[in-house]
Amino acid sequence: MTTDLEKQIQDAQEAVTKQGDTVRSLKASLKDGKAEKAEVDAAISKLAELKIALDEKQKEYEKTTGKVSSQSKEALRAALAGVLERRMFYIPSFKIYGSVAGFYDYGPPGCAIKQNMTQVWRNHFVLEENMLEVECPAVTPEVVLKASGHVDRFTDFMVTDAATGECFRADHLLEGHLEALLEDKKNPPSAEKAREIRELLAGVGELKQDTMAAALQQYDVRAPGTGNALSPPFPFNLMFKTSIGPKGDMVGYLRPETAQGIFVNFRDLLYYNGGKLPFAAAQIGNSYRNEISPRAGLLRVREFTQAEIEHFVNGDDKSHPKFASVADLKPLLYSRELQMGEEKKAAPMSLGEAVSRGIIANETLAYFIGRTWLFFCKVGVNPARMRFRQHLQHEMAHYATDCWDGEVETTYGWVECVGLADRSAYDLKAHTSMSKIDLTAFEKFDTPRMEEVVRVVPNNKELGAVFKKDQKAVKEALEALSEDKAMDMKAKLEAGTPVALTTCEGQSFEIKPGMVEIKKVTEKVTGKTYTPSVIEPSFGIGRIMYCMFEHCYYTREAASKDEVRAVMGFRPVVAPTKATVFPLVQKPALNETAQRISRDLTAAGLSNLIDTTGNTIGKRYARTDEIGVPFAITVDFDSIEGNGSVTLRERDSMAQVRVPQGEVASVIRALVDDRTTWPEVAAKYPAQKATGDDE
Numbered sequence: 001m002t003t004d005l006e007k008q009i010q011d012a013q014e015a016v017t018k019q020g021d022t023v024r025s026l027k028a029s030l031k032d033g034k035a036e037k038a039e040v041d042a043a044i045s046k047l048a049e050l051k052i053a054l055d056e057k058q059k060e061y062e063k064t065t066g067k068v069s070s071q072s073k074e075a076l077r078a079a080l081a082g083v084l085e086r087r088m089f090y091i092p093s094f095k096i097y098g099s100v101a102g103f104y105d106y107g108p109p110g111c112a113i114k115q116n117m118t119q120v121w122r123n124h125f126v127l128e129e130n131m132l133e134v135e136c137p138a139v140t141p142e143v144v145l146k147a148s149g150h151v152d153r154f155t156d157f158m159v160t161d162a163a164t165g166e167c168f169r170a171d172h173l174l175e176g177h178l179e180a181l182l183e184d185k186k187n188p189p190s191a192e193k194a195r196e197i198r199e200l201l202a203g204v205g206e207l208k209q210d211t212m213a214a215a216l217q218q219y220d221v222r223a224p225g226t227g228n229a230l231s232p233p234f235p236f237n238l239m240f241k242t243s244i245g246p247k248g249d250m251v252g253y254l255r256p257e258t259a260q261g262i263f264v265n266f267r268d269l270l271y272y273n274g275g276k277l278p279f280a281a282a283q284i285g286n287s288y289r290n291e292i293s294p295r296a297g298l299l300r301v302r303e304f305t306q307a308e309i310e311h312f313v314n315g316d317d318k319s320h321p322k323f324a325s326v327a328d329l330k331p332l333l334y335s336r337e338l339q340m341g342e343e344k345k346a347a348p349m350s351l352g353e354a355v356s357r358g359i360i361a362n363e364t365l366a367y368f369i370g371r372t373w374l375f376f377c378k379v380g381v382n383p384a385r386m387r388f389r390q391h392l393q394h395e396m397a398h399y400a401t402d403c404w405d406g407e408v409e410t411t412y413g414w415v416e417c418v419g420l421a422d423r424s425a426y427d428l429k430a431h432t433s434m435s436k437i438d439l440t441a442f443e444k445f446d447t448p449r450m451e452e453v454v455r456v457v458p459n460n461k462e463l464g465a466v467f468k469k470d471q472k473a474v475k476e477a478l479e480a481l482s483e484d485k486a487m488d489m490k491a492k493l494e495a496g497t498p499v500a501l502t503t504c505e506g507q508s509f510e511i512k513p514g515m516v517e518i519k520k521v522t523e524k525v526t527g528k529t530y531t532p533s534v535i536e537p538s539f540g541i542g543r544i545m546y547c548m549f550e551h552c553y554y555t556r557e558a559a560s561k562d563e564v565r566a567v568m569g570f571r572p573v574v575a576p577t578k579a580t581v582f583p584l585v586q587k588p589a590l591n592e593t594a595q596r597i598s599r600d601l602t603a604a605g606l607s608n609l610i611d612t613t614g615n616t617i618g619k620r621y622a623r624t625d626e627i628g629v630p631f632a633i634t635v636d637f638d639s640i641e642g643n644g645s646v647t648l649r650e651r652d653s654m655a656q657v658r659v660p661q662g663e664v665a666s667v668i669r670a671l672v673d674d675r676t677t678w679p680e681v682a683a684k685y686p687a688q689k690a691t692g693d694d695e
């Protein structure tokens with residue numbers, strides 16, 4: 001049934017394309033006098049009929065399957081890509097030299113949108129939470145990334161085409177192969193086999209080198225395109241390596257994430273914040289990953305802008321003072337429970353309920369999920385096509401408490417745009433251990449308490465005699481023991497058993513009875529020293545932009561019915577240009593007024609364009625609709641001879657009102673800032689009959 005419909009959609013699409021070509025060639029012939037007007041009109045009507053038929057088929061498919069047909073997905077993606085490249089939202093970098101995969105340049109509208117989006121992000125998070133913003137270098141010395149684990153573990157498994165040498169990510173190939181097996185209608189797998197495949201699919205990310213090799217071999221996964229055999233998988237570190245300084249003896253890397261810059265500054269940031277916790281720090285900047293097979297435009301690139309937050313909090317209390325402000329929000333939550341259960345779909349649930357039922361680990365993590373959802377809505381992502389997917393237990397690092405990915409549905413499927421993770425105290429502990437700098441915080445109790453504490457008192461004389469030059473390291477390791485470990489050591493030593501002690505350098509020493517005294521004492525305690533936990537929301541700006549492009553893009557037919565026009569329905573706050581100003585015709589008086597209005601708009605901080613191309617007003621609207629300009633001002637004869645008002649047109653409704661010249665900039669400013677809405681403006685000012693192609 002589905003396959004039949006897909007075929008019908010494909011045929012209908014081909015018919016529309018063919019008829020479109022016919023209309024174009026007839027129109028050219030009409031100009032040369034080689035075709036009749038009636039002939040052209042008939043062809044246009046036929047095109048309209050075919051488009052309706054295609055639309056109906058696509059709707060039927062969506063109704064039957066609940067999905068957008070792959071045909072319309074591909075058509076949509078191709079049409080959108082055409083607009084994005086033609087209007088220079090972004091283009092492949094180094095194009096005149098043949099480009100390099102995974103690098104893109106943003107052109108004028110792309111730059112403006114990126115600026116606007118990061119500004120919204122900064123206002124929504126940094127300003128709202130009084131976050132401490134930092135800007136750190138992208139070139140990072142090896143020691144930092146050794147401490148964070150990136151030097152040893154930031155790898156993907158790679159395989160190569162045995163004949164051509166082309167590189168692929170092993171997990172992506174395996175996943176694609178397994179999904180294709182499950183969807184194979186001609187040779188469907190048995191129920192038992194399907195279960196086995198699903199289990200393997202769920203754990204692809206966790207496979208080690210040997211188990212990945214075995215899985216690729218068992219399922220006979222081959223190189224895409226050529227069908228050649230693949231090399232065995234091997235780990236490939238995604239970091240770009242470089243050397244620092246003229247001698248080239250200091251190894252460095254381009255940072256693969258901005259977060260480490262915040263962690264290494266923790267001590268100074270805590271001091272800056274008056275020693276108080278919780279607090280959050282943020283950084284916006286470029287990160288670099290030498291992705292094995294970059295693809296899907298901005299979605300997987302080798303240089304991209306991240307916006308990251310590290311919220312430092314006492315691990316014993318992850319409540320959030322502003323949680324009530326998001327507790328009633330109901331984003332789609334795709335919890336672990338739902339992913340494992342029968343009903344494999346995200347469902348709306350209030351964040352308050354999710355925390356109280358223990359689905360989201362704590363209020364702070366849920367608070368950021370809520371704020372993230374509001375941010376996505378603000379920049380124009382469709383909330384019905386966004387979900388938060390909880391990591392399955394085996395997907396999370398051993399130290400993480402809970403992780404959720406903010407995913408957006410696109411023609412490429414669900415795309416992770418934000419990772420939100422409760423990373424416990426792992427990062428600061430790792431940097432403490434490598435740098436030997438204390439990255440702890442001190443919580444001062446309101447009133448001192450009498451508490452039983454464990455005291456570890458090394459016997460210096462004995463340690464010196466036995467360990468000599470290592471005495472200091474052993475002493476420090478003993479004093480750094482956690483209370484549990486110290487009590488465990490005490491029990492063993494009292495039983496006469498020596499205990500192995502590992503220092504932070506990884507050296508091991510044998511502690512014997514008499515080398516240390518461990519006792520519990522009751523003391524007056526004024527506070528507590530602890531390593532803060534970190535809750536990390538990590539955003540990829542380029543991915544969010546692409547998802548927003550897909551959700552905002554739509555087409556509508558020109559009034560003449562022979563052309564389908566693209567519209568980028570950007571929310572005004574992210575739109576690259578907020579308004580265009582059109583003099584209705586080329587007259588000095590109209591042009592002067594247009595210039596004055598443009599100056600008013602600029603003074604109000606509103607990016608704007610004057611269009612004096614002399615094209616029909618319909619064509620001019622179409623041009624600005626395509627780059628997503630939300631408002632258009634037309635200066636006509638009434639503006640200079642009549643009551644001085646101009647027309648103001650809203651892009652999506654195409655409705656127009658007449659607004660006094662002197663007010664138009666402030667009206668648009670209020671619309672952009674969300675201080676008013678278009679329906680409110682339309683109710684306040686007299687309507688103007690649409691002109692040009694909007695008629």
Ligand SMILES: Nc1ncnc2c1ncn2[C@@H]1O[C@H](COP(=O)(O)OP(=O)(O)OP(=O)(O)O)[C@@H](O)[C@H]1O
Nearest residue numbers: 291298299300301304416417418419538539540543
């Ligand atoms: N290669 C990339 N291109 C564009 N954006 C990226 C890329 N890698 C990561 N990001 C963005 O940075 C965010 C945080 O990075 P994180 O390390 O959590 O990603 P990730 O889980 O490694 O992503 P993926 O699994 O898709 O490679 C992601 O949610 C995404 O928006």
